[in-house]
Amino acid sequence: MVALQDAADGRLARVRVPGGRLTAEAMVTLAAAADELGNGLLDVTARANLQLRGLRAGAEVAGDLAGRLHGAALLPSVAHDRARNVLASPLxxxxxxxxxxxxxxxxxxxxxxxxxxxxxxxxxxxxxxxxxxxxxxxxxxxxxxxxxxxxxxxxxxxxxxxxxxxxxxxxxxxxxxxxxxxxxxxxxxxxxxxxxxxxxxxxxxxxxxLGLALEPVARAVRTRTFGPGAVSQRDGRIALTGLAPLGQLWPSLLRELARLSPAGVRLSARRTVTLVDLAGSQVAPMRAALAGAGLVLESGSGWVGLTACAGTGACSRALVDVRAAACARALSRSAREPAEHWAACERRCGELPAAPVTVAARAADALEVRYHGEVWDLPSVAAAAARLELEAAR
Ligand code: SF4
Structure with missing residues (x-):
């Protein structure tokens, strides 16, 4: 049995994806489950896991879903399912x-x-x-x-x-x-x-x-990120990454990914989908196919670094429509701007620990914007967006 949680758009099931690796079989299984048991929407989470949305209530749905996930090796242990948050570098x-x-x-x-x-x-x-x-x-x-x-x-x-x-x-x-x-x-x-x-x-x-000590001096650590577009691998082949705006996936996209990449894909906490080990000749047609399926492939897109919580229609706590706000911001901001997260209430779901820019609703007419350590109180989504545009233009 899979644990289902209540949400404004029905029940929600979290699907752990260790290392972000999704096989083609798993993608086809998830597409069918989203179509037949849910409302056809899936989210990539800040842990590079998946959420199936809009599931019908009832033990038979939870049992049906558990059987499908188990068959696709997505549920090796019901008892440990909450614990299995294992990320990996996407390449x-x-x-x-x-x-x-x-x-x-x-x-x-x-x-x-x-x-x-x-x-x-x-x-x-x-x-x-x-x-x-x-x-x-x-x-x-x-x-x-x-x-x-x-x-x-x-x-x-x-x-x-x-x-x-x-x-x-x-x-x-x-x-x-x-x-x-x-x-x-x-x-x-x-x-x-x-x-x-x-x-x-x-x-x-x-x-x-553990009977060990921490190293006396903290190591300087790289935190390289991989946004949309192509990267040359160490072996000369190519990795191609597409970004899913608002972390949203849907059945036809999953089926297309399974068709394009029988070896599977890799999800990241940045809501990206990466295909690895491509030959140079595959990149242009693959890029066109992924863009045609709805992923963002342009490294300069305003969606790079832009995230929002589940928000209106999916969460009953939402006070403002942060997803609509993020869609508008994606058109006006550039990928060079700092990472930006919008949350529709003070729980701040999906916010990264060191997020440089966050917007969170305290009430329908009171938003708190944290901008590189400064805090601004603004009366509306429009006012928050306008202030962020002003800062970017300075
Ligand atoms: S931040 Fe608030 S509104 Fe957004 S998903 Fe979390 S609980 Fe819901």
């Missing part, structure tokens, strides 16, 4: 600057997911707790994962807690065992904390429980 070792061999990041994700499912203690991990398999590019660190397994060279990995490296280096299985041990130590020490950073003593407490 998984292929990007310039990545360390280690291609395939190692995927192996780390598989070991982490299997280890989580095998641990009774990790059933109690909070739903916000998150692992990252970092290929050395730092892609994915922007969401501040709780535990990171990071590549340092072929067959060599480190482990970081809340971004601070442990005094450790080992092979993949040893690094994964340590990462899982850190998560179990967090469960023991966390109390009501949802994130490792909220544990009393934070990363130091967990490191001490």
């Amino acid at each position: 998984a070792g292929r990007a310039p600057g990545a360390l280690g061999a291609v395939g190692e990041v995927d192996d780390i994700v598989a070991l982490l997911d299997a280890g989580i499912c095998a641990s009774d203690a990790l059933r109690d991990l909070p739903a916000r707790f998150c692992f990252l398999a970092d290929d050395g590019t730092g892609a994915g660190r922007e969401i501040r994962p709780d535990v990171i397994v990071v590549a340092r060279g072929v067959g060599h990995f480190g482990v970081a807690l809340d971004g601070r490296e442990l005094d450790f280096e080992g092979d993949g299985p040893a690094a994964v065992a340590l990462a899982l041990g850190a998560a179990e130590a967090f469960v023991d020490a966390s109390g009501d904390a949802w994130r490792l950073s909220e544990t009393p003593g934070g990363a130091r407490t967990i490191a001490a429980a």
Whole structure:
């Protein structure tokens, strides 16, 4: 059985996608589930997971969905399903600057997911707790994962807690065992904390429980991002990334992705979909097909870095229509502007920890804009958008 949550547009089911990897079979299964059990909409979340929206109520729907997800290897353990937040760098070792061999990041994700499912203690991990398999590019660190397994060279990995490296280096299985041990130590020490950073003593407490120390000086860490467009891989082939505006996917898009990329696609927390290992001759037709299917391929698009919560029609707490506001902002802002998130109430769902620009509704006529540390109180969505345009023009 899958846990379904109430939302304004029906029931909602979260589908964990370890490493953001979706097989073609999984995409076809999700498309059919969205069509036949839901309202045809899926969201990519800030954890690179998926949400199926508008599901009908009833145990038979939850049971039907569980069977479909299990058949597509998307639900290996009902008991551990809330705990399985495992992100990976979207090019998984292929990007310039990545360390280690291609395939190692995927192996780390598989070991982490299997280890989580095998641990009774990790059933109690909070739903916000998150692992990252970092290929050395730092892609994915922007969401501040709780535990990171990071590549340092072929067959060599480190482990970081809340971004601070442990005094450790080992092979993949040893690094994964340590990462899982850190998560179990967090469960023991966390109390009501949802994130490792909220544990009393934070990363130091967990490191001490593992019998290790944090490195004395924090490492300078790259946090490379991969937006829309093509990137040359280390092996000369091409990775092509499309951005899903507002993180929204739908059945015909998933079926088209499955057709275009039988080897599957990779989702990221930036609401992107990446196809890897393309030949140069494939890029132009693939770019046209992805754009025709509804993804954004232009690196200068106003959608780059622009996000919004579920908002009006999907969440009963929404006070203003932030999705309409984001659509208008996408037309007026440029990709060079800082990342910007709109939330329709003060819960601020989807906001990244270090988001430079955020807009959150406190009431229908009271919005708080945080802009690089400044705070502005504005009376409407239009006023907030106008002020952001003014700042960009300075
Ligand atoms: S921020 Fe508020 S309105 Fe938006 S999804 Fe979260 S709870 Fe709903």
